[in-house]
Amino acid sequence: MPKSKRSQVVSLTKVAKKTREHKTALLTEIQENSEKWKFCWVFEVGVMRNTHLKTVRSLWRGSARIFFGRAAVMAKALGTTPEEEHRLGLHKLSQHVKGQVGLLFTDSEPQEVIEWFDDFRKPDFARAGNIASRTVVLPAGPVMRMHSEPPEPFPHNEDPQLRKLGLTTVMNRGVPTLETPQQICEQGKALTSEQAQLLKLIGEKMVVFRVALRARWDSETGMITEVAGGPPAAEEDSDGEISE
Incomplete structure (x- = not known):
């Protein structure tokens, strides 16, 4: 007698682990994009929300490529030493790839990028563990x-x-x-x-999703420019990779 389908238990919380092939593909993508675009920015996210990060990706589609995932994997793609760096100066940029950060590759001029991210803020609901911004x-x-x-x-x-x-x-x-x-x-x-x-x-929104730029790499000179101003506090952890 065939087993009843009603007796089957389906887990809705199981998430497939990232394979070595997936990480290798991510390394390759980051390195390929470092050869395509003029600038690479390291950015940090305060109060992580995937929905708002996808909005950023959508608004920059066609004029940038964004990666957000494990810092160790992204740093390895750039190269952590002068001998390992994929392009000149990238090992210095990888020193900023720590914590909840992402990479933004673009040809847009630095001032345009800085002004855009200064203006982009999305209020959202706080979660357990967030600090109350007001009584x-x-x-x-x-x-x-x-x-x-x-x-x-x-x-x-x-x-x-x-x-x-x-x-x-x-x-x-x-x-x-x-x-x-x-x-x-x-x-x-x-x-x-x-x-x-x-x-x-x-309906009380108490936190704000925003992106803070940490550092910029210029492909023409290999120079790294740190961005003034403190980054937003990363209040949540996220170990999933999101790329455009």
């Missing part, structure tokens, strides 16, 4: 969804979820209501998973 206190009265336009109260069927996340609500004419003001988070302190979920439910 959020809900006033007494109906608990409101601030992301709706205009803001509207939560429906009655979401009251159990609000209570589970720590709000001391009461039902008033079918609306989850606070009898006194209640603080959700305090500025400067790490968010718990419950606080992060509450902030998302009410």
